[in-house]
Amino acid sequence: MQPENGTEDLLRRLAPRVLAALVRHYGNFEAAEDAVQEALLAATTQWPGSGVPESPLGWLIRVASRRLTDELRSELARRRREATVASHTVPDELFAPAADIADLRGTDDTLTLLVLCCHPSLSPASQIALTLRAVGGLTTAEIARAFLVPEATMAQRISRAKQRIKAAGARFQPPPEEERPERFRAVLHVLYLIFNEGYTATAGPDVHRADLAAEAIRLTRTVTRILPDDGEVAGLLALMLLTDARRPARTRPDGSLVPLAEQDRSRWNRAYVDEGIALITRTLSRAPLGPYQVQAAIAAVHAEAARAEETDWRQVLALYQLLERLAPNPMVTLNHAVAAAMVQGPQAGLAMLAPLDADERVARHHRLSAVRAHLLELAGDHEGARACYLTAARLTTSLPEQQYLQNQAARLTSDGR
Amino acid sequence: MKYLLLIHSNPENWGHPTFLRTAAALAMSSEERAELSREFETLLTEIVESGELVTAEALPDPAQTRTVRVRDGVPAVTDGPFVEAKEQFAGYFVVDCESLERATEIAARFPDTRFGGAVEVRALMERSGQEM
Incomplete structure (x- = not known):
């Protein structure tokens, strides 16, 4: 984690509250949003010199609503000039001082x-x-x-x-219950x-x-x-933490990608791993299950293995089976196939991939070829694996992925080209 | 996802927009030509307002092209484009859109595609990637 700039962090936290106060009061989301941006910019330039005001929220609301009322006034004047009759008057509260609109x-x-x-x-x-x-x-x-x-x-x-x-x-109001x-x-x-x-x-x-x-x-x-009681929100946060924990290990200094199995796990962000595991464990025991929670649980199983070889693939496989029922999609099937291969052998995984060739969402996706290449290699078919790595390398639009896939293919040739 | 739209066209006399200078377009009535321009303007406005247009540039007459090759360590500079073809590279757009389908839809609305030219849709490679 990087150290956070104090003022910027404060402004980011207050921004939605300032905007909400303005929208609630003036009702004009579009103009209010612009006014809040201007107030944030004013704070960014003024606070470092003048110091953070005693009530930063009040300051921001005051500045933003001044900008907004200026804007609304000039908009109104424009309309008056354009209209032959100024038919409507503006309610006074539109221009009321905004100091009192900050509800918390x-x-x-x-x-x-x-x-x-x-x-x-x-x-x-x-x-x-x-x-x-x-x-x-x-x-x-x-x-x-x-x-x-x-x-x-x-x-x-x-x-x-x-x-x-x-x-x-x-x-600007909470959605109706049914939505x-x-x-x-x-x-x-x-x-x-x-x-x-x-x-x-x-x-x-x-x-x-x-x-x-x-x-x-x-x-x-x-x-x-x-x-706090929504299991999927907690699941998503746990998934993000457990995924982001790998960031220090997922690339080499030159930007090339390190696959999960080869990552130096001592470089994972331990605080995120611990928080993610604790969060998903707590959530799974009390909330109705959902796809983010299952994905977080899978990430947690990987995170719990000190070395790649210690991964509890049976548990990963069971979780992918569950995920496939909750949220079926071809990308889930790809990962499911890898887990199946690790538990039941590469042929089981390859068999799961076969139907995806006819699924237009994924048939020409580089990940299908990349997973097939990996499973063919596990099965000992190096020639087939090499061809699939090369296909995947042609299909990806990511430079580091392409480099990785070409290296995988090169590894499987005698001269390493 | 960002896509490069490469516009290939074959105007009689080089100029932009190239589609208006193709033989077929030059033979059209001024109303028809104006309508073509409006269609193109509509497309431009649409992709600017949607926040899809990243950048666009028009290119001068291909006759002004220089092609550089190095042979035996010596640069050989020739006049004219690398690829000899009737249709020439006239300009490019970079769009950032939801899908290849959307990029293709935008490409199909370039009038050049109807006047003997073509728009090539190429994805731009990303510098980031997912670990496998």
Whole structure:
């Protein structure tokens, strides 16, 4: 874990509460979100010099609502100029001083904001961008950097997302009871996607993307505090911790990938491993089971093995069987096949892969070829394994994966080319 | 996922947008040509507003191309493109979109694809990866 900058950390934590207070008071999510960004920027530039104000939350709300009312006033003036008759008057409370609007429902508001940002009318890319800005308190420039796109592109994505939310008539209020499970699942999925974006980052120009994993963990932690009894939220947090724990061991200094079986486990983040295992153990005993919990349980079994050879593959296999029932998808089948191979022998795993050739979601995915190559190698078919590693290397669009797969293929040739 | 859209076109006289300078487009009425331009503008606006457009550049006349080869340690510079073809590389777009299907859909809306040219869709490789 990296040491956190105090002010920045504070601002990130307060951002969703400031936004919630403004949206609750003024009702205009789009304009409120911009005003909060400006207030955060003002704090970033002013606080290091002037010191953190006595009530940072109150300060931010005051500055943000001043920006927002300025914006609303000039918008109103514009409309008045344009309209032939100024037919409506503005309610006084719209321009009321905002010092009193800070209600401290804080944490529930954060969840409501998350649900709004993960609105089903948005594409995943937009849900991610908006969540990072409105709830995570990141600037557009930071998000753009993390996704390796120009700031203008990311600004468009965020502004489009806000327009969509407005057009969909979404309001800043908790979802109706019957929609809650689905909307919460959408939030968890977005947090999971943010985590994955960060986790796959390695070294060099992508290193700042790692911050996304930390941000996803931070936001998921917040949600676990709001929904302490939700097993899937806890499961997701445990999964992130147990996965992120491997980060120091998963790449070499040159950025090349180290497979799980070859990782130096002494380099795993012990604090994350311990927290993840404790969390998933506690959760499994008391909450209804769900896919994130099962994935976390699998990660925990791997984490509990001091060496790769000590992995309890029987337990991993049982968990994949369970996961396949709870959330069947071809990527689960791939991992399930590896576990089956480790317990029942490579032919059992290979047999599970065969039907995937006809599944268009995965038939041309490099992971299918990579797993088949691995299992063929276990079965002693080096020629077949080599061909599959090369196929996988051609199919992947990731440079480090391609390098890894080509090295695997080269290992299986006599001259090592 | 980011994709590179490579635009290949065969205009009569080099100029942008290239599709308007193909023989077939030059033979069209000014209304039809204006309609083509509008379609293209609509596509551009759409991918800018959706936050999918990352960058785009147009290229000058291929006659201005230099191709460099090194033979026996000596650079050999020739005028003209590396690949001799009727259709020439006219420009490129980088889009960041949900799927290959979406990138293909965007590519299919470049008018060049209807005027003897083509748009090649190539994924950009990522520098990050999953451990196996």
